[in-house]
Amino acid sequence: MKTELSDLDAIVAVAQAGGFREAARKRATNPSRLSDAVRRVESRLGVRLFHRTTRSVVPTEAGLRLLERLAPAMAEVESALDVVNTFRDTPSGRLCLNVPVSASRVVLPRIVPGFLAAYPDIRLEIVADSDLVDIIAAGCDAGIRYDEHLAPDMIAVPIGPRRQRVAAAASPAYLERHGVPAHPRDLLNHKCLRPKFSNGQLPIWEFQKNGETITLDPPATLVVNASGATDLLIDTAVAGGGIVGLFEDWLRPHFAPGPLVPVLEDWWAEFPGPYLYYSSRRLVPAPLQAFIDFVRATSG
Known part of the structure; x- marks a missing residue:
C-alpha cells in the first residue's frame, strides 16, 4: 500500500501543532481529515505514532524516530515546490513568524499593513510568544528576537527601531x-x-x-x-x-x-533594536523573501 505525501505531511503538522485541532486550523482543513491520514500511516507502518488523550496528542517513541527524518524531508519538499513561486508575478503562500509580544505591539504594526497591501496573495500568520522557541520545530519560517538570543547559524536582518x-x-x-x-x-x-x-x-x-x-x-x-x-x-x-x-x-x-x-x-x-532571523541552512521561501525585501526597503 502506497503512503501518500499528504498523509506524511499530516504527521508532521499534527506533531508540530501538538494536536489535530490546531494542526487543522493551520492547514485550513478539518481535524477528522488529519486524524484519518494519521491512522492510514499507522496502519501502513503497523505501529502507533501518537499517544492520544482528550487533552493532548504526543508522539510515541516510534513517532519521534520517524519525525527526526520526516520533518526535515517534508521541509525540503516544501522548499523545492516553493522555487516555482519565484516565477510568479507576485509571491503567494503562507508566511509564519514567531515574535515576542512586544514586537507584535511596537514593531509589526508599522510593517504588516503595508506588506499585506503589497503582497495580497501571501497569508501572514503571527505567533506572539515571548518564550524562546525553535522556530523550525514550531513550524515557523522566521522569528523576531534581540541579538543576545540569536543562534549563530541564523541570518539576522534589522527590523523596527534600532x-x-x-x-x-x-x-x-x-x-x-x-x-x-x-x-x-x-x-x-x-x-x-x-x-x-x-x-x-x-x-x-x-x-x-x-x-x-x-x-x-x-x-x-x-x-x-x-x-x-x-x-x-x-x-x-x-x-x-x-x-x-x-x-x-x-x-x-x-x-x-x-x-x-x-x-x-x-x-x-x-x-539595540530587534532582528528578523531565519535559518541559514534552508532555502528561503518566496513569501519570506518578499517580507525580508519589504523590511529592508522600508527600514531607516
Whole structure:
C-alpha cells in the first residue's frame, strides 16, 4: 500500500501543532481529515505514532524516530515546490513568524499593513510568544528576537527601531499617594507591576545614567505572563495600582495627556533594536523573501 505525501505531511503538522485541532486550523482543513491520514500511516507502518488523550496528542517513541527524518524531508519538499513561486508575478503562500509580544505591539504594526497591501496573495500568520522557541520545530519560517538570543547559524536582518528603551510609568494618583521616585533604588519601596516568562523568571529592571548602570529586582504586587497578560499591567497602573516597566513605545501612547506619567525618565536604559532571523541552512521561501525585501526597503 502506497503512503501518500499528504498523509506524511499530516504527521508532521499534527506533531508540530501538538494536536489535530490546531494542526487543522493551520492547514485550513478539518481535524477528522488529519486524524484519518494519521491512522492510514499507522496502519501502513503497523505501529502507533501518537499517544492520544482528550487533552493532548504526543508522539510515541516510534513517532519521534520517524519525525527526526520526516520533518526535515517534508521541509525540503516544501522548499523545492516553493522555487516555482519565484516565477510568479507576485509571491503567494503562507508566511509564519514567531515574535515576542512586544514586537507584535511596537514593531509589526508599522510593517504588516503595508506588506499585506503589497503582497495580497501571501497569508501572514503571527505567533506572539515571548518564550524562546525553535522556530523550525514550531513550524515557523522566521522569528523576531534581540541579538543576545540569536543562534549563530541564523541570518539576522534589522527590523523596527534600532534603538529602544525600557520605560517606567505610574498614574498621577499613585504618585500622589506614594511619592515620586527620585532614584531607581527608591523602587524597592514601591508597588511594582512586572511581567514574567513561562519559566518563572522575572526580567531584571535595568537603569542607566551618566555611565552608571543599576539593576534591580524590586518587589512585585502584580506579576503576569509576558506572553498573554501584559496589558493587565498597564490597566492596573492606570488604575493607580503601582509602577509598571515596559517598552517605551508600548507605554508612550498612555502618557500626557493620557492616564500615565513617566517615572525616572532620565534613567531609562537604551538597548539595540530587534532582528528578523531565519535559518541559514534552508532555502528561503518566496513569501519570506518578499517580507525580508519589504523590511529592508522600508527600514531607516
